[in-house]
Amino acid sequence: MSDALVIARGVRKGYGSGERRVEVLRNLDLEVARGEMLAVAGPSGVGKSTLLHLLGLLDRPDGGELLLFGSDVAALSVEERARWRNRRIGFVFQFHALLPEFTLEENVAMPLLIAGQPRRSALAAAAEQIAAVGLEHRRTHFPDELSGGEQQRGSVARALVAAPELLLADEPTGNLDAANAEALFETFEELHLSRGLTSVIVTHNEALAGRCGRTLRLTGADVEVGCSRT
Ligand SMILES: Nc1ncnc2c1ncn2[C@@H]1O[C@H](COP(=O)(O)OP(=O)(O)OP(=O)(O)O)[C@@H](O)[C@H]1O
Numbered sequence: 001m002s003d004a005l006v007i008a009r010g011v012r013k014g015y016g017s018g019e020r021r022v023e024v025l026r027n028l029d030l031e032v033a034r035g036e037m038l039a040v041a042g043p044s045g046v047g048k049s050t051l052l053h054l055l056g057l058l059d060r061p062d063g064g065e066l067l068l069f070g071s072d073v074a075a076l077s078v079e080e081r082a083r084w085r086n087r088r089i090g091f092v093f094q095f096h097a098l099l100p101e102f103t104l105e106e107n108v109a110m111p112l113l114i115a116g117q118p119r120r121s122a123l124a125a126a127a128e129q130i131a132a133v134g135l136e137h138r139r140t141h142f143p144d145e146l147s148g149g150e151q152q153r154g155s156v157a158r159a160l161v162a163a164p165e166l167l168l169a170d171e172p173t174g175n176l177d178a179a180n181a182e183a184l185f186e187t188f189e190e191l192h193l194s195r196g197l198t199s200v201i202v203t204h205n206e207a208l209a210g211r212c213g214r215t216l217r218l219t220g221a222d223v224e225v226g227c228s229r230t
């Protein structure tokens with residue numbers, strides 16, 4: 001028996017029905033070990049966000065088996081799914097990440113507030129995480145007062161604030177300049193070393209993908225898990 005943090009066996013996922021039916025993931029087999037940093041690459045529309053949504057319990061597979069943290073996700077109750085999303089999984093969305101009516105610090109504190117942590121300590125933890133992504137000077141700003149890259153870093157801070165075991169990030173450096181992209185990857189790498197974070201990171205940036213232990217290349221027809229480095 002494998003102790004991988006993520007195990008997918010023959011996972012299938014498509015959208016729509018009849019003539020409009022699109023099969024996206026056909027027969028995906030994947031294991032992600034605890035502490036691993038996996039990059040996901042592939043052309044636009046191939047199913048990278050779809051895969052992340054399944055792993056983040058935001059959607060359900062049509063078939064196959066998906067195990068997270070050693071449990072079959074099909075057997076989880078609605079409450080357990082919600083709790084895992086809140087406490088064990090950090091998700092960086094590809095688009096539209098932050099809630100417009102809350103400040104950056106409130107947005108970042110949100111997972112802790114939802115988990116019932118007192119406001120004062122939740123905001124203190126948020127401030128620390130905001131500093132870690134270099135945004136301390138924008139703490140009390142609202143999302144529409146932030147640049148695209150600042151919003152993206154804010155979204156990363158929110159994904160990390162509850163110290164998740166699994167980080168799922170959908171092109172987290174898509175709006176960042178090279179120096180900020182580099183700094184963000186360094187933050188991820190530190191978390192892998194310091195507390196054994198496991199992460200799955202969609203990226204079109206080959207140089208950054210090369211810093212992950214492995215790259216999953218989705219091709220649409222079949223799936224190829226290649227080893228870069230290590
Ligand atoms: N909710 C949905 N309903 C119908 N089709 C969808 C839905 N979400 C995604 N699709 C389709 O599934 C395919 C895969 O989409 P997905 O968002 O996973 O691609 P991606 O690899 O993340 O692409 P990109 O690099 O452009 O972000 C696309 O062809 C898309 O049109």
Ligand SMILES: [Mg+2]
Pocket residue numbers: 048049050094170
């Ligand atoms: Mg996508």
